[in-house]
Amino acid sequence: MAREEWTHPDLDPHKYDAAEAVKIICLGDSAVGKSKLMERFLLDEYRPQQMSTYALTLYKHKATVGNKTVAVDFWDTAGQERFQSMHPSYYHKAHACIMVFDVQRKITYKNLTTWYKELREYRAEIPCCVVANKIDADMKATQRSFNFAKKHDLPFYYVSAADGTNVVKMFRDTIRRALEYKQNPTDFMDEVLQELENFELDKTGDDSEADD
Numbered sequence: 001m002a003r004e005e006w007t008h009p010d011l012d013p014h015k016y017d018a019a020e021a022v023k024i025i026c027l028g029d030s031a032v033g034k035s036k037l038m039e040r041f042l043l044d045e046y047r048p049q050q051m052s053t054y055a056l057t058l059y060k061h062k063a064t065v066g067n068k069t070v071a072v073d074f075w076d077t078a079g080q081e082r083f084q085s086m087h088p089s090y091y092h093k094a095h096a097c098i099m100v101f102d103v104q105r106k107i108t109y110k111n112l113t114t115w116y117k118e119l120r121e122y123r124a125e126i127p128c129c130v131v132a133n134k135i136d137a138d139m140k141a142t143q144r145s146f147n148f149a150k151k152h153d154l155p156f157y158y159v160s161a162a163d164g165t166n167v168v169k170m171f172r173d174t175i176r177r178a179l180e181y182k183q184n185p186t187d188f189m190d191e192v193l194q195e196l197e198n199f200e201l202d203k204t205g206d207d208s209e210a211d212d
C-alpha cells in the first residue's frame with residue numbers, strides 16, 4: 001500500500017508491535033466463506049470495518065487468553081484476489097493465517113498450494129491452519145482425506161460457518177497460536193540473518209567499487 005494509506009489509524013502496522021495486539025489474516029478463493037466464518041465467530045460483537053478503498057475489511061475482537069486480554073484484528077479481503085497477488089502489506093506483521101477452502105469446490109482446495117506459497121514468501125514461519133468450510137452442505141466431505149494440511153504439518157479443521165461447527169474452536173486455537181508466535185517468533189533469526197546478508201552484500205558492493 002502506498003504510504004499515505006497508513007494514515008488510517010486502523011491500518012497503522014505499528015500497532016501490532018504492542019505486546020497484546022495480534023493480526024490474523026485469512027486467505028482463500030472467493031466465496032469459500034472467509035467473511036461468513038468471521039461473522040459467525042464474532043456474532044454480536046460483529047462490527048466489521050469496511051476499508052472499501054483497499055478491498056479490505058477489519059474485524060476487531062477482544063479475546064481472553066489465560067488472564068490476558070488480547071486485541072485481535074482479523075484482516076479479510078474481498079473478491080477476486082486469487083487472480084492478482086495480495087499486496088505485501090496484507091502479510092506485513094501478521095501473526096497467524098487461516099486458509100479456507102470450500103469442500104464443495106475442488107478447485108478451491110487445489111488453489112491452497114498457490115495461497116500457501118505466497119504466504120510463505122512473506123511470512124515464512126507464522127502459524128497457519130487449513131479450514132474445510134461448508135461441511136453442512138456436504139457431510140460426506142468429512143470422510144474424504146485432504147492431505148494438504150498433513151503434507152505441510154498444519155492443523156486442519158472441518159467447519160461450517162452456516163451452522164457453527166468447529167468455528168469457535170478453530171478461531172480460539174488460532175488466536176492462541178498467534179499469541180504464542182508473537183511472544184516467541186521462530187523466524188527472528190531469519191530476520192537477523194537476512195539483515196546480515198544485506199549488510200554483506202552492501203559491503204561487497206563497496207569493495208568492488210574500491211577495486212575499480
Ligand SMILES: Nc1nc2c(ncn2[C@@H]2O[C@H](COP(=O)(O)OP(=O)(O)OP(=O)(O)O)[C@@H](O)[C@H]2O)c(=O)[nH]1
Nearest residue numbers: 030031032033034035036078079134137160161162
Ligand atoms: N452452506 C454453506 N454456505 C456457506 C458457508 N459459509 C459461507 N457460505 C456461503 O458462501 C457464500 C460466500 O461466503 P463469503 O463469506 O462471502 O465468502 P468469502 O470467502 O468471504 O468470499 P470473497 O469475499 O468474495 O473472497 C455466501 O453465499 C455464503 O452464504 C457454510 O458454512 N455453509
Ligand SMILES: [Mg+2]
Nearest residue numbers: 034035077078
Ligand atoms: Mg469476503
